[in-house]
Amino acid sequence: MTFNPHTHQDRAEMMQTIGITEFDQLVGAIPESVRYPNLDLPRLLTEMEAAARLSDLAERNLAPKPGNTYLGAGSYQHFIPATVNQILSRGEFYTAYTPYQPEVSQGTLQVIYEFQSMVAALLGTEIANASMYDGATALAEGALMAVSASKKRNRLVVAGSVHPGYREVLRTYLSSGQIELIELPVPTTGFANRPEDFAPYLTDDLAGIVIQYPNFFGAIEDVRAVADAVHAAGANLIVATYPMPLGLLKPPGELGADIVAAEGQALGVAQSYGGPYVGLLASRKSFVRQMPGRLAGQTTDSEGKRGFVLTLQTREQHIRREKATSNICTNQGLMATAATVYMASLGPEGFREAARRCYHNAHYLAQQLASLPGWELGLDDAFFHEFVVKAPEPAKDVNAKLLTAGIIGGFDLGVVDPTLDHHLLMCATETNDRAGIDRLISILAA
Amino acid sequence: MSAPSDLRFTKTHEWVRLDGDVATIGITDHAQKELGDITYVELPEAGDAVAQNQPFGIVESVKAASDIYAPLDGEVVERNESLLTAPDLVNASPYDDAWFIKIRLKDTAQVEALMASDAYDEFADDSAH
Numbered sequence: 001m002t003f004n005p006h007t008h009q010d011r012a013e014m015m016q017t018i019g020i021t022e023f024d025q026l027v028g029a030i031p032e033s034v035r036y037p038n039l040d041l042p043r044l045l046t047e048m049e050a051a052a053r054l055s056d057l058a059e060r061n062l063a064p065k066p067g068n069t070y071l072g073a074g075s076y077q078h079f080i081p082a083t084v085n086q087i088l089s090r091g092e093f094y095t096a097y098t099p100y101q102p103e104v105s106q107g108t109l110q111v112i113y114e115f116q117s118m119v120a121a122l123l124g125t126e127i128a129n130a131s132m133y134d135g136a137t138a139l140a141e142g143a144l145m146a147v148s149a150s151k152k153r154n155r156l157v158v159a160g161s162v163h164p165g166y167r168e169v170l171r172t173y174l175s176s177g178q179i180e181l182i183e184l185p186v187p188t189t190g191f192a193n194r195p196e197d198f199a200p201y202l203t204d205d206l207a208g209i210v211i212q213y214p215n216f217f218g219a220i221e222d223v224r225a226v227a228d229a230v231h232a233a234g235a236n237l238i239v240a241t242y243p244m245p246l247g248l249l250k251p252p253g254e255l256g257a258d259i260v261a262a263e264g265q266a267l268g269v270a271q272s273y274g275g276p277y278v279g280l281l282a283s284r285k286s287f288v289r290q291m292p293g294r295l296a297g298q299t300t301d302s303e304g305k306r307g308f309v310l311t312l313q314t315r316e317q318h319i320r321r322e323k324a325t326s327n328i329c330t331n332q333g334l335m336a337t338a339a340t341v342y343m344a345s346l347g348p349e350g351f352r353e354a355a356r357r358c359y360h361n362a363h364y365l366a367q368q369l370a371s372l373p374g375w376e377l378g379l380d381d382a383f384f385h386e387f388v389v390k391a392p393e394p395a396k397d398v399n400a401k402l403l404t405a406g407i408i409g410g411f412d413l414g415v416v417d418p419t420l421d422h423h424l425l426m427c428a429t430e431t432n433d434r435a436g437i438d439r440l441i442s443i444l445a446a
Numbered sequence: 447m448s449a450p451s452d453l454r455f456t457k458t459h460e461w462v463r464l465d466g467d468v469a470t471i472g473i474t475d476h477a478q479k480e481l482g483d484i485t486y487v488e489l490p491e492a493g494d495a496v497a498q499n500q501p502f503g504i505v506e507s508v509k510a511a512s513d514i515y516a517p518l519d520g521e522v523v524e525r526n527e528s529l530l531t532a533p534d535l536v537n538a539s540p541y542d543d544a545w546f547i548k549i550r551l552k553d554t555a556q557v558e559a560l561m562a563s564d565a566y567d568e569f570a571d572d573s574a575h
Contacts, residue, residue, distance in 0.1 A: 289488075
């Protein structure tokens with residue numbers, strides 16, 4: 001993009017128009033002492049010196065990369081095929097922004113349409129939108145959809161086994177108090193909420209129940225049983241999930257979830273210390289008017305040719321501002337494109353294969369950890385690629401030991417609950433092979 | 447088309463047909479023409495209260511999304527389910543098949559303040575320009 005600075009003449013004309021002669025007249029209201037303060041800055045660096053300094057600083061980070069990390073807890077290390085960044089860096093796609101004059105951007109709309117189609121297939125739902133900021137905000141928006149669809153019901157219940165960060169975002173979204181949020185405690189028995197945990201809350205003012213599948217601790221809760229109970233009470237089930245487990249597990253939409261939200265980072269988006277990520281939001285078709293954000297649709301033009309449009313825009317902020325379903329009227333364009341290319345690159349069979357490898361590596365890791373003296377697995381039932389393990393020493397000491405060997409350990413659950421300070425949430429993906437896991441085990445055994 | 451003489455009208459382009467203490471409510475022919483092809487109608491449920499001059503429903507067309515205002519105070523006794531699946535009825539038959547809701551009135555005298563058909567025709571003519 002070309003940057004055109006104002007010329008001296010432009011400035012003179014502008015100042016004449018607004019009736020001033022000196023630029024300083026514009027900033028005259030700012031006290032002299034703070035107008036042009038002396039900043040205590042180090043001496044200017046040349047570009048070469050600055051590059052060296054930044055590179056020194058960057059080398060002090062231990063960045064997650066294939067094979068060196070067992071940390072998941074919502075952000076996952078996966079191999080990203082070269083096709084993803086190659087296509088992403090094309091000028092036609094390379095923008096973080098949703099199209100604002102959309103119909104001239106047929107290629108972008110087609111990518112969004114394909115993204116939506118693949119997300120709906122992955123999550124097992126009828127519809128999906130053009131993406132949200134991240135998994136946590138997608139979940140909060142999904143919860144609001146359940147409330148606005150049910151009109152007279154005003155209460156949401158969130159399981160204690162939902163990601164603590166997601167629960168925090170939900171709390172923030174609902175902090176105005178117009179919607180009542182009930183948070184269940186972290187389930188200590190096998191780290192899983194049971195369908196009966198929700199029974200006391202199935203009242204006629206319940207709008208929805210929020211669960212996670214697999215849950216934050218890796219346990220696979222009974223979505224079908226909760227869905228049946230919630231539906232019998234006339235409410236909706238909102239499920240937070242992740243893409244990779246769905247390579248093996250039945251998708252939440254097929255198990256009766258009404259609204260499904262997911263963090264899409266695992267689909268070809270680098271971990272990048274927390275963002276930008278991409279939220280997936282999908283639901284039954286009957287929620288289409290409550291769904292925030294953008295929706296691309298396929299249509300035919302006046303010549304009968306296939307084309308793409310943004311559809312149902314009346315739900316959005318820019319047409320009916322005061323009645324908008326949400327203040328989100330954009331999408332995470334670049335990251336959604338990455339997810340689309342990732343899914344297309346792997347295909348259904350490749351995706352299942354990646355999921356299978358995650359599963360087997362994680363189960364090998366769990367088995368090896370459980371064989372160490374004093375180590376104990378924390379879940380009662382099946383898991384996918386993440387699980388709780390109790391160590392004989394504080395989790396932070398385990399992680400410190402691993403870090404000196406260049407390995408990023410698990411998530412210290414003491415952060416969530418101080419009584420769990422010996423518990424780690426460990427994750428393995430297709431990037432953690434047996435040799436790497438054996439090395440981890442030998443360090444811990446030493 | 448001139449507005450039917452047996453109906454009463456609002457400045458927000460709703461019509462009212464009174465039958466005892468039950469009023470049937472819809473939007474006018476003028477309104478559906480201004481909106482263009484109607485693609486979606488959202489209606490309250492039986493038992494819901496509606497209040498005069500307050501929105502009770504939404505109509506979306508290819509051009510716009512608009513609130514529909516209750517001409518009178520009352521309680522919904524029935525809604526036109528067929529509009530939910532066939533919103534284009536509003537374009538085809540605004541005064542007959544495409545009624546929106548029937549409400550039991552709190553105060554039938556409120557009807558007197560609404561416009562008669564000739565007054566509405568004049569009003570709609572003016573607002574069209």
